Amino acid sequence: MKEVFVLGGGGFIGRNVVEHLIDRKDCNVTAGDIRKGSNWDEIMNKSPSRFNAVVDDFTNFRAFEKLGKRFDEVYMLAAVVGVNRTLKNPDSVISTNTKLTLNTLDWIAKNPIRRLLFSSSSENYAATSDLFGAKIPTNEDVPLCVGDVCHPRWTYAITKMHGESSFIHSAKKLGYEWRIVRYQNIIGPEMGFGHAIPHIVERFINKLEFPIKIYGHDQTRAFCYIDDAVKGTVGAMESTNHPNNIYHIGNTQEISMEVLTKFIGEHLVYKGRYETAITYPGSVSRRCPDIQKACSNFDYNPQVHWKDAVSKTVDWYKRFFESGLKPNTGGFEPPENVMTSKC
Numbered sequence: 001m002k003e004v005f006v007l008g009g010g011g012f013i014g015r016n017v018v019e020h021l022i023d024r025k026d027c028n029v030t031a032g033d034i035r036k037g038s039n040w041d042e043i044m045n046k047s048p049s050r051f052n053a054v055v056d057d058f059t060n061f062r063a064f065e066k067l068g069k070r071f072d073e074v075y076m077l078a079a080v081v082g083v084n085r086t087l088k089n090p091d092s093v094i095s096t097n098t099k100l101t102l103n104t105l106d107w108i109a110k111n112p113i114r115r116l117l118f119s120s121s122s123e124n125y126a127a128t129s130d131l132f133g134a135k136i137p138t139n140e141d142v143p144l145c146v147g148d149v150c151h152p153r154w155t156y157a158i159t160k161m162h163g164e165s166s167f168i169h170s171a172k173k174l175g176y177e178w179r180i181v182r183y184q185n186i187i188g189p190e191m192g193f194g195h196a197i198p199h200i201v202e203r204f205i206n207k208l209e210f211p212i213k214i215y216g217h218d219q220t221r222a223f224c225y226i227d228d229a230v231k232g233t234v235g236a237m238e239s240t241n242h243p244n245n246i247y248h249i250g251n252t253q254e255i256s257m258e259v260l261t262k263f264i265g266e267h268l269v270y271k272g273r274y275e276t277a278i279t280y281p282g283s284v285s286r287r288c289p290d291i292q293k294a295c296s297n298f299d300y301n302p303q304v305h306w307k308d309a310v311s312k313t314v315d316w317y318k319r320f321f322e323s324g325l326k327p328n329t330g331g332f333e334p335p336e337n338v339m340t341s342k343c
């Protein structure tokens with residue numbers, strides 16, 4: 001049996017990757033995370049002999065020492081994520097994300113592996129179209145850029161570029177194959193609270209404003225359902241004919257924030273008015289990945305239409321907010337409340 005380690009296996013993408021791998025029955029899976037994944041108990045009941053978990057802070061090397069076995073494949077998905085968290089705590093984004101990368105490499109140096117996949121982000125190329133006219137949909141050849149090093153928003157992208165470079169350039173010396181996946185707007189139930197769709201649902205259900213504001217109404221994004229992202233992630237890792245590659249993983253159905261907000265409003269049977277509003281600082285005007293490379297190298301083929309993806313996601317958050325629960329972190333805050341000052 002192949003041994004797989006998913007660091008960040010308690011998070012949104014990680015816990016879905018873990019479940020997918022366990023359901024396939026051809027590998028043992030260890031999940032590592034600072035918090036327990038919401039599906040871990042269920043997975044443990046289903047497959048006690050094939051699932052193992054370490055709950056600890058992996059910025060501390062001692063957490064890696066608890067793993068205690070050799071792994072064939074490592075999915076490095078752990079990170080501090082979310083625009084508002086990045087705007088408020090840019091120093092902790094830099095410190096946590098770079099420590100997670102460097103600790104993973106130090107651990108691999110002592111415990112050799114066959115393949116590593118690092119989760120990077122479309123943030124790495126997000127500003128290239130606004131600043132340099134890069135083509136949209138954007139493919140993997142685009143030069144990466146930091147919109148403004150003095151703006152806290154870009155600390156997250158800097159850690160993702162650091163991660164890409166670190167894992168690519170340590171591979172030869174440490175003897176593993178690498179894959180980088182740059183996700184773009186992956187959505188689904190329980191995806192966290194610090195994202196556009198949970199915020200929109202929160203504003204509708206909790207009646208936080210009237211009329212409903214459409215932040216950045218003409219900005220566009222392309223939303224990809226979690227099941228498709230999991231297939232893209234595992235497909236990239238297991239694409240043995242094309243080792244050492246970068247892949248853009250997402251969906252190419254580009255829609256505006258106005259279309260998204262009004263679709264959610266209709267889904268929630270909102271009959272009121274809308275008004276346009278200025279969005280979060282540093283937010284780029286268009287974003288859509290070119291996924292051709294993944295499609296041709298390992299038959300990546302996202303199946304879920306954005307309307308189905310958004311509906312399934314909205315239904316989960318509707319139930320959450322209607323039950324009166326409140327997000328622990330990442331709930332909606334208007335752009336004007338979020339720290340925008342530069343260094």
Ligand SMILES: NC(=O)c1ccc[n+]([C@@H]2O[C@H](COP(=O)([O-])OP(=O)(O)OC[C@H]3O[C@@H](n4cnc5c(N)ncnc54)[C@H](O)[C@@H]3O)[C@@H](O)[C@H]2O)c1
Nearest residue numbers: 008010011012013033034058077078079119121183185186
């Ligand atoms: N979801 C997306 O659309 C998207 C887009 C671009 C990039 N990504 C990247 O994909 C990866 C997974 O994203 P996600 O949406 O599942 O986010 P997530 O926040 O749900 O998952 C990240 C996980 O990392 C864990 N983590 C953070 N600090 C840790 C630490 N010190 N020790 C151990 N675990 C720690 C968190 O607890 C969390 O469970 C991240 O690296 C993220 O940057 C995601």
